[in-house]
Amino acid sequence: DVQLVQSGAEVKKPGGSLRISCQGSGYSFANYYIAWVRQMPGKGLEWMGIIYPDDSDTKYSPSFQGHVTFSADKSINTAYLQWSSLKASDTAIYFCARRTYYYDTTGGGYSYYFDYWGQGTLVTVSS
């Protein structure tokens, strides 16, 4: 069975650094993009970007570019989300998700979607 298992909840102070992880199993981890999605308290889902574990190709949402860093170690089937200087506004649940695609042969082209999700990692940033 495909599974994405994320690291546990974290409590950090503003200005601190943090790396959270997402370990995949049950599929060829290196060959599927992993997305990171933020959910602030009581709010909706925000796409942060994606990483391709095989070559670490990354795409960041403009909203998160420069504030977070994605990385991956395909030898241990793990993707990472990292901050070097946390802010209180980073307090949220962070989900990783596997991106896959469907090709519509009737002319719709490629459709990308997230078929498996990690359980989420709660990050609390507070002084």
Place this chain on the structure above:
Amino acid sequence: SSELTQEPAVSAALGQTVSITCQGDSLRSNFASWYQQKPGQAPVLVMYAKDNRPSGIPDRFSGASSGDTASLTITGAQAEDEADYFCSSRDNTHVFFGGGTRLTVL
């Protein structure tokens, strides 16, 4: 525009049919996917590529799309369908989520 607009909340009586819509320019050229999220849980994919249901999703869930609007319909809503629903689409490089719709089953 990269925005996807959903109604904030809808309600349905038990067994009633209810539709949730998602509107945005990106939907004119890209299919939507839909995610169900219950309190304290991770999102679950319920529909992709307009009208494809993942394995394990009941067939009371269906999807459609026309122009700039995608819709998720639940035919015969059940108590366990009460949740937040998010649509998602993309442009050439980025992905977007709608603001979410809270479904209440009365």
